[in-house]
Amino acid sequence: MTLTQAQSPPRPGASGRLVGKPIDRVDGGAKTSGAARYAAEYPYPGLAYAALVHSTVARGRITGIETAGAAAVPGVLAVITHENAPAMKPAPPMSVLNLSSLATGTRVNYLNTDEVHWNGQPVAVVVAETQDAALHAATLVRVTYEEFAATVGFTAEEPNAKPQKSDMLQSGSASKGDAEAALAAAPVSVDLRFTTPQHNHNAIEPHATTAVWDGDRLTVHEGTQNVAWVRDHLAARFGIPAGSIRVISPYVGGAFGGKTMVWAGTILTVLAARVTGRPVRMMLTREGVYRTVGGRTPSAQRVALGAGADGRLTSLIHTSVTQVGRVGGGPEQVTSQSRHLYDAGAILVRQSLVELDTLSNTIMRAPGESIGTFALEAAVDELAYKLDLDPIEFRMRNEPERNPIDGKRFAHRMLREAYALGAERFGWSARTPEPGSMRDGRWLVGMGVASAYHPSWQLPANVTVRLSADGTVLVRCGFHEMGMGGATAQAQIAADALGVPFEAVRVEYGDSVLPTGPGAGGSGQTASVAASLLTACEKLKRSMLALARRSSGSPLRGRRLNGLRARDGGLWTEPGPGETYAAILARAGRPHLEVAVGSDTRVGAMVGQARFMAKFLRDRRRWMKAACGAQFCEVRVDPDTGEVRVSRWVGAFDVGTVINAKTAAAQLRGGIVMGIGMALSEETLVDPRNGRIMNPGLGEYHVPVHADIPPIDVCYLGDPDPTMPLGLIGVGEVGITGVAAAIANAVHHATGRRVRDLPITLDKLL
Amino acid sequence: MKDFAYVRAGDVTTALRAIAAEPGAAFIGGGTNLVDLMRQDIERPGTVIDITTLPLDEIEETADGGVRVGALVRNSHLAAHPLIRTRYPVLSQAILTGASAQLRNMATVGGNLLQRTRCLYFYDGAAACNKRRPGSGCDALEGFNRNHAILGASDACVATHPSDMCVALAALDATVEVESVRGTRRIPLVDFHRLPGDTPDVETAIAADELVTAVELPASPIAVNSRYRKVRDRASYAFALVSVAAALEVRDGTVAGVRLALGGVAAKPWRAREAERILLDAPATEESFRRAAAAELASATGLSQNAFKIELARRAIVATLSRLLTDGSAA
Numbered sequence A: 001m002t003l004t005q006a007q008s009p010p011r012p013g014a015s016g017r018l019v020g021k022p023i024d025r026v027d028g029g030a031k032t033s034g035a036a037r038y039a040a041e042y043p044y045p046g047l048a049y050a051a052l053v054h055s056t057v058a059r060g061r062i063t064g065i066e067t068a069g070a071a072a073v074p075g076v077l078a079v080i081t082h083e084n085a086p087a088m089k090p091a092p093p094m095s096v097l098n099l100s101s102l103a104t105g106t107r108v109n110y111l112n113t114d115e116v117h118w119n120g121q122p123v124a125v126v127v128a129e130t131q132d133a134a135l136h137a138a139t140l141v142r143v144t145y146e147e148f149a150a151t152v153g154f155t156a157e158e159p160n161a162k163p164q165k166s167d168m169l170q171s172g173s174a175s176k177g178d179a180e181a182a183l184a185a186a187p188v189s190v191d192l193r194f195t196t197p198q199h200n201h202n203a204i205e206p207h208a209t210t211a212v213w214d215g216d217r218l219t220v221h222e223g224t225q226n227v228a229w230v231r232d233h234l235a236a237r238f239g240i241p242a243g244s245i246r247v248i249s250p251y252v253g254g255a256f257g258g259k260t261m262v263w264a265g266t267i268l269t270v271l272a273a274r275v276t277g278r279p280v281r282m283m284l285t286r287e288g289v290y291r292t293v294g295g296r297t298p299s300a301q302r303v304a305l306g307a308g309a310d311g312r313l314t315s316l317i318h319t320s321v322t323q324v325g326r327v328g329g330g331p332e333q334v335t336s337q338s339r340h341l342y343d344a345g346a347i348l349v350r351q352s353l354v355e356l357d358t359l360s361n362t363i364m365r366a367p368g369e370s371i372g373t374f375a376l377e378a379a380v381d382e383l384a385y386k387l388d389l390d391p392i393e394f395r396m397r398n399e400p401e402r403n404p405i406d407g408k409r410f411a412h413r414m415l416r417e418a419y420a421l422g423a424e425r426f427g428w429s430a431r432t433p434e435p436g437s438m439r440d441g442r443w444l445v446g447m448g449v450a451s452a453y454h455p456s457w458q459l460p461a462n463v464t465v466r467l468s469a470d471g472t473v474l475v476r477c478g479f480h481e482m483g484m485g486g487a488t489a490q491a492q493i494a495a496d497a498l499g500v501p502f503e504a505v506r507v508e509y510g511d512s513v514l515p516t517g518p519g520a521g522g523s524g525q526t527a528s529v530a531a532s533l534l535t536a537c538e539k540l541k542r543s544m545l546a547l548a549r550r551s552s553g554s555p556l557r558g559r560r561l562n563g564l565r566a567r568d569g570g571l572w573t574e575p576g577p578g579e580t581y582a583a584i585l586a587r588a589g590r591p592h593l594e595v596a597v598g599s600d601t602r603v604g605a606m607v608g609q610a611r612f613m614a615k616f617l618r619d620r621r622r623w624m625k626a627a628c629g630a631q632f633c634e635v636r637v638d639p640d641t642g643e644v645r646v647s648r649w650v651g652a653f654d655v656g657t658v659i660n661a662k663t664a665a666a667q668l669r670g671g672i673v674m675g676i677g678m679a680l681s682e683e684t685l686v687d688p689r690n691g692r693i694m695n696p697g698l699g700e701y702h703v704p705v706h707a708d709i710p711p712i713d714v715c716y717l718g719d720p721d722p723t724m725p726l727g728l729i730g731v732g733e734v735g736i737t738g739v740a741a742a743i744a745n746a747v748h749h750a751t752g753r754r755v756r757d758l759p760i761t762l763d764k765l766l
Numbered sequence B: 001m002k003d004f005a006y007v008r009a010g011d012v013t014t015a016l017r018a019i020a021a022e023p024g025a026a027f028i029g030g031g032t033n034l035v036d037l038m039r040q041d042i043e044r045p046g047t048v049i050d051i052t053t054l055p056l057d058e059i060e061e062t063a064d065g066g067v068r069v070g071a072l073v074r075n076s077h078l079a080a081h082p083l084i085r086t087r088y089p090v091l092s093q094a095i096l097t098g099a100s101a102q103l104r105n106m107a108t109v110g111g112n113l114l115q116r117t118r119c120l121y122f123y124d125g126a127a128a129c130n131k132r133r134p135g136s137g138c139d140a141l142e143g144f145n146r147n148h149a150i151l152g153a154s155d156a157c158v159a160t161h162p163s164d165m166c167v168a169l170a171a172l173d174a175t176v177e178v179e180s181v182r183g184t185r186r187i188p189l190v191d192f193h194r195l196p197g198d199t200p201d202v203e204t205a206i207a208a209d210e211l212v213t214a215v216e217l218p219a220s221p222i223a224v225n226s227r228y229r230k231v232r233d234r235a236s237y238a239f240a241l242v243s244v245a246a247a248l249e250v251r252d253g254t255v256a257g258v259r260l261a262l263g264g265v266a267a268k269p270w271r272a273r274e275a276e277r278i279l280l281d282a283p284a285t286e287e288s289f290r291r292a293a294a295a296e297l298a299s300a301t302g303l304s305q306n307a308f309k310i311e312l313a314r315r316a317i318v319a320t321l322s323r324l325l326t327d328g329s330a331a
């Protein structure tokens, strides 16, 4: 990605006619009617289909690869292996100065090596006239290996974890005071171990790529969270200029982080298209997704808390061990929330890593905080019980005025208000604190709470906005839409800023030929695009006014922008005359007016990058920015079998200005659903004997089904964050945080049992 | 999946001749299990014989007051049928706890009987599995075996039979009617599936060229008071960790009749004869239920991850019988 920067955003808090409204998604009709085309649905004349062959050993060298059987299947065009694949360039080295270098899924140079680095690594690609032929032929490729010793068991390797080094983006450890000493001295304390397993994203759309070469130009249809990263990564691997590659991604069928990096399927589809000279489509099988796209790391965590009899925390320690693949992946900010949530006298956080011969881990919805809040918020509940304090009261006694770890100001912090709102809607006061004290017929009933927390991010976004003589507006920005409603939200923002009808605005996104947008990640996309879009709209209005003022006939002559209102498709004095944009353009004989924010030229990109880094570092010095919230849940536990069912949910969030009440609620609710899965049923089973994922499918990897999900009441405070564009804080990830802890705490309330190892399956409660 | 020939059999004789003529062929009912296994390259029939248009889709009352269910009756149809709902609620309930509405609309009675295990190592061609490749070993023994058998397993195989419907059928003394070019025979449901022993690849008593034509339920007044309890990891769309099919008749506080079968615990639906023996004529109390459950599970053994099922099965038995006592068949 090229780093370019939006100028500082206009004043927030300008809630308009459309911002905040529950407007239907602009692409809802296309999606529900099947008209929306996903990456594996682009027809091309002569399209061929590719399928992967995966290794069945964790570590080793290929000693023989028998492809005759596969090649003999009617319709097979090529069987590509390390013996005949053209050379590709290795993955570019990772550097925080070039964010697109973070796109590397794994460092393996697929089919350019006989070495196997994880169980499931692609070792051959079959290309055929039909998908069926390719898939069948792939089963006929016979591979023999010389096996090497492999380290694949996370739990066994945990004692050998090494401290995570800090870099510009992530910090591996931090402290304030002597937390161990404070813990030892604390009159009341807990010191607990929590574990969480690997998780996989399971987006409904499996990863898919359609690749088409035209000479040295390449077009790629790909469901991705970052078109620019895919473009730049492919340029590096295939040795062609980024400008020769177009990545098109208007629709993405869910991603949750799993479509951020560039994985084997994408690269090998492009390779297969080059080898065969045909357009090639590869849609991974669900198993193929598990074997080639990373998941969320497992974790082992220690949370130790000490408090005085007054219920004030004197010590907070949170340490974590997570895994990375020897071929890639990165640390998870498991202790992130523990630096910010509680006003403890002394704090120690430390993250460590083990390196395994497995596929890289990768980001998955709220990487770090989703599992980190589980441990922290469950431990807080345990200490509250030890102190005989209501868990909300305990939290309120330790709610900080400033960021606990370093004393920075909070940009915006309304956790108290979120708890108050949530407790009211949930009916927390009806809860009797004694575990096992609430029943409904034969069911044990439990109620639990936990804090939600996710830092807010803002990335560079280049945007152009064009206003045409017919009154329509075209917004162009290469951002991404995986179902969140991004295009809808930006259309609302633009329509409000320019004072035009919602229907007049069209938003183009998801294409690398557009001005470079932000990746969809860190819950930062809406804010990032909004900042630039608002700046662009402001510029556009200025240019419009300038154009109008040139004409003696304009009622806007002599007017200044801050005395005007953008409404009814133009600029108006209040009260009094004004003019529509259409009239201004018509008089000037201009078909349209277009403005740009940020630039994709080489120099523009460098300037943008420098601006972005400067703002990022300045912001980080000045403020702690985050979304937060309070998760309330009620569970029922069957006293005979230990089955846990969630029966009620209230999530109260501090997410600043909500742009679209419908899509924001869907994001928060979706996060809670995913959190319920994490709490109760989701677990990727990695066989510790050979590193092989044994449940690579939706039948045996248990995401929640409808019957697992109660009505979810999502509410938010709606108070703008003064440091963010329009006052908005991202909503994509905060919803999943705190969920597992709220459930674990409710299970304790129902049964008296503390389960500190996810998922909370019934065998742990028998 | 491998290429295969497809034929549609219009009548039973054609179907039987077709399969007799080609040893590698397979019947296809709803296809909800067979097609998955073909995609997975675990089943590789050279010919698939579509039997879905055979006239075996009736549910009829028999002369002796029982019910005869054609092998091609869809699971959802069977569960919803008034005869089943009123006379054999345990069967209706068992089917409705299985799979999803879409799958039940496709799945047939014959296919449900013959569905194969869900052992993760059976499904993964790279793993050792004596069922899939006799003699290759069993990776589940020391692997992920949380869902595996606690009764009747062997060192060769610890897989379970995943069907819910069959558990109810086992409790109801159902009989399976099968037909081949050699003629028709009847196999009691409880003998239809086999324990693994040294040959876990031989899963049932049916020969490769036999067609399941019907399942017969004998008249069973006790079955009116019956229920099914399935314990699983999520509220729907998951196989049973343990399930219980039970029917109970109590007279003057004493157990006058009982039928009990367990699912998710063995390579076959497990008819709990020992528990039934202890319960008969015993006081209908939780205490008796507990004794019976303990006796039935006395021989149960756990693996590295599934020992909890022994206790879970005990509790599920007690809870199910207790609810029959208090609530009858009502949900």
Ligand SMILES: Cc1cc2nc3c(=O)[nH]c(=O)nc-3n(C[C@H](O)[C@H](O)[C@H](O)COP(=O)(O)OP(=O)(O)OC[C@H]3O[C@@H](n4cnc5c(N)ncnc54)[C@H](O)[C@@H]3O)c2cc1C
Binding pocket: A699, B026, B027, B028, B029, B030, B031, B032, B033, B034, B035, B036, B051, B071, B072, B097, B098, B099, B100, B103, B106, B107, B108, B109, B110, B111, B112, B113, B114, B115, B162, B163, B164, B165, B210, B211, B212, B213, B237, B238, B239, B240
């Ligand atoms: C995701 C998923 C979840 C599921 N969950 C459950 C669950 O919770 N509980 C449960 O009980 N089941 C569950 N099932 C399994 C489901 O019940 C079976 O797939 C279904 O019953 C099989 O019936 P079918 O007609 O589709 O069989 P098919 O797939 O058509 O056939 C299965 C086998 O039976 C053979 N066969 C079919 N009919 C005959 C016949 N008349 N005579 C001889 N041989 C025959 C076929 O050759 C094949 O070997 C689940 C399945 C899936 C895919």
